[in-house]
Amino acid sequence: MIDGSVMKSPFAPLSFDDVIAGRSGDRCCSITNCWPTARWLLAFVWLTVGCAAMLAADESNEESFDFFETRIRPVLIDHCYECHAEDSEELGGSLRLDVKEGWMIGGDSGPAIRPGDPAASELMAAIRYESSEMPPSGKLPDHVVRDFEKWIRDGAADPRLMDEDEHLTRSQHQAFDWDQAREFWAFQPPRSSASPVAFDSDSAIDAFVQKRLDAEGLTATPIAPPSVRLRRLAFDLTGLPPDPKTLRQFQADPSDTHWRRLVDRYLASPQFAEHWARHWMDVARYADSNGSDFNATHHDAWRYRDYLVRSFADDMPIDRMIREQIAGDLLPASSDEDRRDKLVATTFLMIGTKMLSERNKTKLRMDVVDEQLDTVGRAFLGMTFGCARCHDHKFDPITTRDYYAMAGIFRSTRTLHGESQQYVSTWKKTPLPISKQHEQSIRKHEQSLQGLDREIKEVESELKILAEKTELEGITIDDVDAVRAGHWVESTYKSGFVGKGYVHDENRNKGEASIRFAAVLPNAGRYELRVHYNASGNRASNLPVSVQLNDETHDLILDQTVPPKTGTYSVLKEFDCDAETQALVTLSNRGTDGYVIADAVQWVQIDGKADQGDSAAEIERTIAMRTALTQTLKKLRSQRADLLANAPPPVPTAMALADLPSDEREDCPIHIRGEVSNLGDIVPRGIPQIFSESTTAFEPLEGSGRLELAQWLTDPDHPLTARVSVNRIWMHLMGEGLVRTVDNFGVRGEKPTHPELLDALTIDFVRNGWRQKRLIRNIVCSDAYSRAMVSDDDPRVSLDPENRLRGRAVRRRIPAEAIRDAMLVAAGTLDPSGREDLMDSYATLVSQNNANSKATTKFGLDDPKRTLYLPLIRSEVPPLLSNLDAADPDLLVGKRPTTNVPSQALTLIGSPEVRQWAMQTTKRMMSETTDETQRVRWACAVLFSRDPRPLDEEILHTWLDSDVAKAMSSDEERYREWIAAMFASTEFRFLD
Secondary structure, three states, rough: OOOOOOOOOOOOOOOHHHHHHHOOOOOOHHHHHHHHHHHHHHHOOEEOOOHHHHHHHHHHHHHHHHHHHHHHHHHHHOHHHHHHHOOOOOOOOHHOOOOHHHHHOOOOOOOOOOOOHHHHHHHHHHHHHOOOOOOOOOOOOOHHHHHHHHHOOOOOOOOOOOOOOOOOOOOOOOOOOHHHOOHHHHOOOOOOOOOOOOOOOOOOOHHHHHHHHHHHOOOOOOOHHHHHHHHHHHHHHHHOOOOOHHHHHHHHHHHHHHHHHHHHHHOOOOHHHHHHHHHHHHHHHOOOOOOOOOOOEEOHHHHHHHHHHHHHHHOHHOOOOOOHHHHHHHHHOOOHHHHHHHHHHHHHHHOOOOOOOOOOOHHHHHHHHHHHHHHHHHHHHHHHHOOHHOOOOOOOOHHHHHHHHHHHHHHOOEEEOOEEOOOOEEEEEEEEEEEEEHHHHHHHHHHHHHHHHHHHHHHHHHHHHHHHOOOOEEEEEEHOOOEEEEEEEOOOOOOOOOOEEEOOOOOOOOOOOEEEEEEEEEEOOEEEEEOOOOOOOOOOOOOOEEEEEOOOEEEEEEOOOOOOOOOOOOEEEEEEEEEEEEEEEEEEOOOOOOOOOEEEEEEEOOOOOOOOOHHHHHHHHHHHHHHHHHHHHHHHHHHHHHHHOOOOOOOOOEEEEEEOOOOOOOOOOEEEEHHHOEEEEEEEEOOHHHHHHOOOOOOOOOOOOOOHHHHHHHHOOOOOOOHHHHHHHHHHHOOOOOOOOOOOOOOOOOOOOOHHHHHHHHHHHOOOOOOHHHHHHHHOOHHHEEEEOOOOOOOOHHHHHOOOOOEEEOOEEEEEHHHHHHHHHHOOOOOOOOOOOOOOOOOOOOOOOOOOOOOOOOOOOOEOOOOHOOOOOOOOOOHHHHHHOOOOOOOOOOOOOOOOHHHHHHHHHOOOHHHHHHHHHHHHHHOOOOOOHHHHHHOOOOOOOOOOOOOHHHHHHHHHHHHHHOOOHHHHHHHHHHHHHHHHHHHHEEEO
């Protein structure tokens, strides 16, 4: 058993931490944790390599020591000793700066400076804030920086020597003892062990468990009551409660034969596939948006969700699922459907959160690689690779060289491609295969659309020419430029109008509608006032027209039943106007006897003009042509809209990986300290050295290396992949894994509680085709799965408080999604069908990038679908789910945290959706029962999957007799509160 204390890797030699600090801490689990300290360290880590002769000469110089004591040591004490001295709480970067030997030997990154050469010293770059910013509390004053530069240039004299009996070793990781490292249990292949019974029997698991119990002198608890077992099985396999009919039948016949029949029924159900797909989605970091700095929409993520559901329904071997999710695009396909699935499967490596707006695209590329590599390591190997981005892993035998050997694989893979907007990276949507018939329909539709677009463009071009030809002389004010008051209707029904159309008053609301045409007449002279309209017998014969010229007003009448005498206008009157006259023409429907038409008003200066433009007949013909073309354009646009409305389905797309072109695929150089601009040796793409005693490089290598990686991971002799999968399946059914740290099989993880059982399950799992339904069936048909719980005062609890020996059952929380789905089942509203394209209403972003912006979805918690089919938007997980410990989609979650706090019950009681489901459940209950006794029985069967107890009836009676309940207006309200309290109860949320 491994406790929570900090441990040193058993594979590494004695380190600086052990010698100086007497301990080893896991101080760097990611580049974000190690970065500030490491860069400060490596600024000092170079303080030692240089001219030995110069150093000796300077140290003999008393003046150099005085300079150090007065100018350098005080700065080190004030700004460095907190993290880099013998008594530091945590020795940053394994580097001591309180003795000369400390910076001579160096820390994780080697020696600190080059005495005599400030320009080559990382220290100077750090304190100048050029490479890193050290000290992090603030830049040192310029004169202090100059002092350090002088000190280094003069040889870095330092009188602080260690005592003769003290020793300091270089803190850099030395070569691992690979033979010793490979002896660690997780790197050994599973071992066959003699089982008391044949492993394909139901009692094989129990034989291994009983062996441990006997060794510890413990007795297992009896089998749990039928109702407890059935509820446990139903939720574990389907994420839904058993229906009351099945409960009654199993209570009447709790035989092993009936149990196996139920197991097979649940395993064959679509609900099993949905529930277990959700388990995988926790590990896959599934979400329908990117989150992070730019919450981009994952429009096609649902295809990956459905791929998982189909895979679990078909009992696809897990080794095949792993290969497809890493390299599906590189695998052969037997059909278009198979090709689609294999492309969609690679969404697994696309769906993690990314800092899309990172402007340093080289860094972004490596950050994406790091996220993918860390995911593969923890998901399939139970190992953390992220630490090795900056330095050799502190505990596990994974070197920086190993990290970049695998990083080259994903660096040769295209994940991001292009930008959605300036500086914001995005991914390329990969077209999926379609049928020839579908392809032909799309091609025909595109050709029709292109033909219509050509026709529309031609008509628009002709209209543009006519518009230029018929540009009205003088000053024209169209109805769109006029100021309207009251009710007006836009129209193009009657041909012959100026601009895009005209307006009319619908022959209603007389005296309320008016329209004003304003203009400035720039030159002095005589002007003709023209009013444009179309005539008809239903038009107003007495349209009042008010003409205001500066302070002078003229009231006129226009008869719109009479057709215009010229083109589309009639001349109302001529006026003598001064320069810059303010002209305002107002048409009103006050007292009118028909439809009032308002199209345009035109002022034309008529004195001193020799050319009056085109003839009236020519203008009229041109306007008629323009009107006809306008109608044609309207018809073509309508046809285009109909064509788009009846378009064939577009080519489906997926978030899929692809190899980079051959000339862009390359091995990755080591990034010293994780810095993208500080490159070291190039490492051939391959696997970590711990897994191979010979070559680690993929030879021969085709493509990025993902296919080779996928094949290596799923090799039947691989010591980790199948073990990790078996352990996760056990954990989902038993509450804890045989290795409790399900995502960490390394040194800091826990060792298996039953190593022989884990290996036996793994060997059987691989031998039988990596199929999980068989493994699940074996586990749930064991007595170990069906054990009863005991009270805390039972002696067995004190002897095995954490139930590591599996002698009893422990209470387990139902997943958040299953709790919600169970309430929908109780309400009778659960819609079992799936949902596609759930993000089609979103644009590029699900929400704007500010604190007040929230994504609005048309599918909320009140939607009747299973929770699996609701949008999962990063940073906006519904409180009802997050408070019940739903997986954080930003993270790989192999095992969800389990909490039981008052806020969970309060969330359930106060949630408007829960209260809605409680009312629906109440109405359903009252329609199926007639009295309190029946209602208690009904509620206990539907909500708790058991028969009622005397306490249940007592609780209901007490509630109904309370003043609060009596004050409610109806029985439905009173029972709703009772049902809501049951929803919020521990019994509803947990499995016994």
